[in-house]
Amino acid sequence: MYRISELAEKVGLSRSTLLYYEKVGLISAKRQANGYRSYSEQDLQRLKLLQQLQAGGLSLKECQSCLESRIDRGLLLQRLKVLDDEIAEKQQARELLSAMLGMSSMRDWHQTTEKQAPHAHLDWLMKQGFDEKQALRLKWLSKDMNEHELYMADFELIFDGLERLGPGTEVDSLTALKATLPSTDPLKAVLSSTESLKAEPFNSGELLEIGCGKGVATRVLALHSEFTITALDNDKSNLNSLNKNLDKALKQRVNTVCASMTELPFERDQFDVIWCEGGAYIMGVEQALKDWKPYIKAQGYLVLSDLVWSSDNPCDELRAFWLQEYPDMVSAKQRIEQAKQAGYELIDSFPLSEQAWSDYYAPLQGRVDELEAMMPNSKALADVKMELEIFHKRQGEFDYQMLVLKKM
Structure with a gap:
């Protein structure tokens, strides 16, 4: 027989816990002549069995049920699932802590x-x-x-020497530029072919190109318009490449600014046109529509291109890939509606030409083929290869859409 203090010591429980267990009928004390409680070996064994059951994650009430009747398999299966979920959460927590310490x-x-x-x-x-x-x-x-530094070093090596950082062509840019002409401008009526577009510059005022990259579109805009152009990018090396590709005459009308598209260092109502080919996704197109609008003059234009779904039911592989790479990707119709909600009038909308895709992906494929043997374990190269694979499976299910919008 054990006194309550002895039993508490043997099972590692407090006196109050044992008294509660006695109250709910898990153990049963006998009163001695002096009034002290005493517990039997059976009570000790029952408490130890109870502790083993509790180690399986069962509640006290569930443990008592198991002690007094047959095991409820459904209950145990449910508890097992709960424990598995908890273990998975703990493992995720461990992996995150490990990663934050730089171990994975x-x-x-x-x-x-x-x-x-x-x-x-x-x-x-x-x-x-x-x-x-x-x-x-x-x-x-x-x-x-x-692994950011290593990834970016590989990424920059892959794109070293490539002219374009995304799909686009001169013709697509000029088609959008033409749409910014007033409908009453006589030039608009005659600028119907690539050759006539190149015939003489048109449009004037101030144009801001956001995310200009190496300046492929910048040069087109400078050659075929009379805009004073501010070319903005947050990568100084891109701006250096742009300046190298401009002749002396064009440099007089193109000013480069190294700054963020999320915090434009300009005056309100400063620009007749804001231009962004393929870059608005970086801050989010909806956010760009809102944040850039104050910098456009009344009745001025916002021209941008964005990756959109051109199919209502894209295949699972393409949907899964772009959900991972571009979660905000929507259809062209949805982008246009977002623009209208943000206070713009749609002037023109068209998908970029097939040439725009090949002008970007063909040189990129060549670069990957050239570097693959040298970079067998590069995550950057693996990501680019996956994007190329998705491009070849495109089959008209997604496009780059050019939008020409007027500020209302």
Whole structure:
């Protein structure tokens, strides 16, 4: 027989816990002549069995049920699932802590966070010491803060020497530029072919090109308009490439600015046209429609191109890929509706030509073929190869759509 203090010591429980167990009928004390409680060996064994059952995650009431009748298999299966879920959560927590300490990849975490809280994700990255340029590149390219530097070094090597950083052609740019002419302008009536578009410059005023990259579109705009052009990019090396490709006459009308598209360093109502080919996705097209509007003059234009679905039912592989790479991707119709909701009138909308795709992906494929043997373990090269594979399966299910919008 055991006194309550002895039983408590043997099972590692408090006196109050044993008294509660006695109250609910798990153990049963006998009163001695002196009034003290005493417990039997059976009570001790029952408590130890109870503790083993509790180790399986059962509640006290469930443990008591198991002690007093046959095991409820359905109950145990349910408890097993709960434990499996808890273990999985703990494993995820461990993997995240390990990744944050630099011991493994954070790619899955970055991708999930980007989908659920993109703005908070960017702010957090900048608090970790990344400047905005690097944080944006991490969000959209490397997706892993632990391997960002290596990824970007490989990425820049892949694109070294390539003219374009995304789909586009001179003809597509000129078609959009022509749409910014007033309908009463006599030039608009005659500028119907590529040759006539090249015949003489048109349009004047101030144009801001956001995300100009290496300046492929900048040069087209400068050659075929009389705009004073401000070419903005957050990558100084891109702006250096742009300046190298401009002759002396064009340099007089093109001013380069190294700054962020999310914080434009300009005056309100400063520009007749804001132009952005393929770059608005970086900050989010809906956000760009809203944030850039104050910098456009009344009745001025916003011209942008964006990746959109051209099929209502894209195949599962393409849908899964772009859901991962571009969660905000919508149809052209939805983008147009967003623009209207933001206070723009649609002037023109058209998908980029097939030539726009080949002018970008053909040189990129050649570059991948050239580097593949040298970079067998490169994640950047693997990502580019996957994008090329998706492009070859495109079959008209997605497009780049050019939108010409007028500020209302």
